[in-house]
Amino acid sequence: MLTKEQVKKYKNLGNSKLQHLVNTHKDNKNLLFILENLGYLPNDFDESWVVDLTYSDNKNIRFWAVKTLGKTRKIENIPILKSIAKFDKSNDVRREAVSSIGRIKKEKIINVLIEFLDDKDPKIVLQAIRGLLNFKNKNIVQDNLKPLLKHPNEMIQTVINKEFFPTKVKAKKIQPHTQSYDYLKNVVVLGDVRNVLKLIPDESFHLTFTSPPYYNARDYSIYQSYNSYLLFLEEVFKLTWEKTKEGRYLIVNTSPIIIPRISRQHSSKRYPIPFDLHYYLNKIGWEFIDDIVWIKSEASVKNRNAGFLQHRKPLAYKPNARTEYLMVYRKQTEKLLDWNIRQYNQSVVERSKVKGKYETSNVWEIEPKFNKVHTAVFPDELCKRVIKFYSYEGDLVFDPFAGSGTFGKAAIESNRYFFLTEINNKYFNYIKNNFIECNIFDHKNISFLTISNFEEYIKNDTNRTSS
Numbered sequence: 001m002l003t004k005e006q007v008k009k010y011k012n013l014g015n016s017k018l019q020h021l022v023n024t025h026k027d028n029k030n031l032l033f034i035l036e037n038l039g040y041l042p043n044d045f046d047e048s049w050v051v052d053l054t055y056s057d058n059k060n061i062r063f064w065a066v067k068t069l070g071k072t073r074k075i076e077n078i079p080i081l082k083s084i085a086k087f088d089k090s091n092d093v094r095r096e097a098v099s100s101i102g103r104i105k106k107e108k109i110i111n112v113l114i115e116f117l118d119d120k121d122p123k124i125v126l127q128a129i130r131g132l133l134n135f136k137n138k139n140i141v142q143d144n145l146k147p148l149l150k151h152p153n154e155m156i157q158t159v160i161n162k163e164f165f166p167t168k169v170k171a172k173k174i175q176p177h178t179q180s181y182d183y184l185k186n187v188v189v190l191g192d193v194r195n196v197l198k199l200i201p202d203e204s205f206h207l208t209f210t211s212p213p214y215y216n217a218r219d220y221s222i223y224q225s226y227n228s229y230l231l232f233l234e235e236v237f238k239l240t241w242e243k244t245k246e247g248r249y250l251i252v253n254t255s256p257i258i259i260p261r262i263s264r265q266h267s268s269k270r271y272p273i274p275f276d277l278h279y280y281l282n283k284i285g286w287e288f289i290d291d292i293v294w295i296k297s298e299a300s301v302k303n304r305n306a307g308f309l310q311h312r313k314p315l316a317y318k319p320n321a322r323t324e325y326l327m328v329y330r331k332q333t334e335k336l337l338d339w340n341i342r343q344y345n346q347s348v349v350e351r352s353k354v355k356g357k358y359e360t361s362n363v364w365e366i367e368p369k370f371n372k373v374h375t376a377v378f379p380d381e382l383c384k385r386v387i388k389f390y391s392y393e394g395d396l397v398f399d400p401f402a403g404s405g406t407f408g409k410a411a412i413e414s415n416r417y418f419f420l421t422e423i424n425n426k427y428f429n430y431i432k433n434n435f436i437e438c439n440i441f442d443h444k445n446i447s448f449l450t451i452s453n454f455e456e457y458i459k460n461d462t463n464r465t466s467s
């Protein structure tokens with residue numbers, strides 16, 4: 001069996017030795033191994049044997065042969081690469097051929113790549129765009145790329161938009177990315193979140209994590225209709241979007257809920273909240289990033305199997321719902337995540353690193369928490385994980401539907417600041433008691449305010465100090 005070292009050795013011995021290795025290992029498995037392990041190519045590399053392999057029946061061999069031709073960056077290979085890009089049966093091979101043409105980086109490739117801008121595979125168009133962007137300032141390139149803003153594919157539109165039509169950011173009076181106003185730090189406001197958010201400056205929060213009311217499934221949430229419930233959430237998350245810093249996250253915990261039937265003559269109705277809410281969040285400008293599934297043990301959830309367990313009749317199967325979603329969104333921006341991370345100084349980055357073992361998958365097994373006062377509280381562990389994966393030390397994190405204030409408590413315990421809103425007086429007072437019991441007040445200055453107190457509090461903070 002060939003080894004990587006052998007391939008490297010023969011490559012370094014020169015073209016004839018390498019040719020000999022290829023001739024004595026002509027089966028697909030070995031040829032693929034040689035191509036995959038060629039690595040960097042010497043200047044005098046003779047690629048004639050590689051050209052032959054672009055006609056192989058094996059798609060992977062053709063792919064790697066094309067990739068290898070690309071590594072030579074030779075203008076002479078343009079015709080063969082162009083022909084492969086046009087006619088190969090496999091779109092992966094065609095895309096690699098366009099990529100290989102792009103790697104040549106000589107003006108000669110401009111007209112060739114332009115020919116692929118109307119390819120029916122958007123991935124090939126994107127690859128051609130990538131190659132052409134090396135000549136972004138040339139009129140011919142601009143004249144051919146700018147019209148792609150109207151291309152039906154959304155990724156192509158985004159790239160063209162970012163490269164040629166970047167949004168002009170209005171100079172807003174906002175805090176530097178890592179900082180937040182002191183008067184928002186460790187504050188709980190009693191009131192409708194929509195009214196509270198209208199009082200605070202744009203781009204204040206680093207992270208929002210929340211579990212919204214469950215439509216009409218619990219007593220604290222009464223809406224006229226499912227549609228009006230979704231419109232209410234749209235309003236809350238639109239305001240939240242405005243108050244969120246550039247490129248930062250919103251994580252919404254929801255699950256489908258069931259409204260029980262009114263009598264045996266009627267059916268109960270199930271509402272797929274996460275799936276319906278997604279449409280509104282996307283419309284607002286929250287970019288979907290991930291779906292994390294929170295799994296609870298079967299013993300901890302409501303049993304819906306009693307009937308089926310007896311009769312076993314298909315169609316009447318009702319699985320026990322052990323999962324909820326954490327839908328992860330990012331405030332849409334042209335900036336990469338690296339930009340967000342670069343805003344923090346090195347010591348904050350070091351202190352905030354997620355150390356030791358951590359959950360590597362999007363399945364989080366965490367037992368639910370039960371509470372005598374509030375019927376739907378977050379487990380502490382859930383809040384702590386969200387905070388550590390999606391914020392930095394010293395950030396300001398927000399929960400618009402605070403309930404018992406679990407997220408605020410986790411924020412303090414993780415060296416972050418919180419801002420919470422809760423409409424129900426009973427829960428607002430419960431947060432206070434909960435914080436007393438957990439000695440949260442020992443650590444920090446915490447303010448519990450009505451909306452009018454909060455308004456006063458902001459006005460009095462004439463200095464608007466930040467840290």
Ligand SMILES: C[S@@+](CC[C@H](N)C(=O)[O-])C[C@H]1O[C@@H](n2cnc3c(N)ncnc32)[C@H](O)[C@@H]1O
Pocket residue numbers: 191192193194210211212213214220374376377378379400401402403404405406407421422423424427
């Ligand atoms: C699902 S619970 C959140 C529980 C919370 N995650 C916890 O750990 O305790 C939703 C909360 O939103 C509150 N709420 C409902 N409508 C609100 C509004 N318009 N403004 C602020 N809070 C609201 C409810 O009173 C309820 O406590």
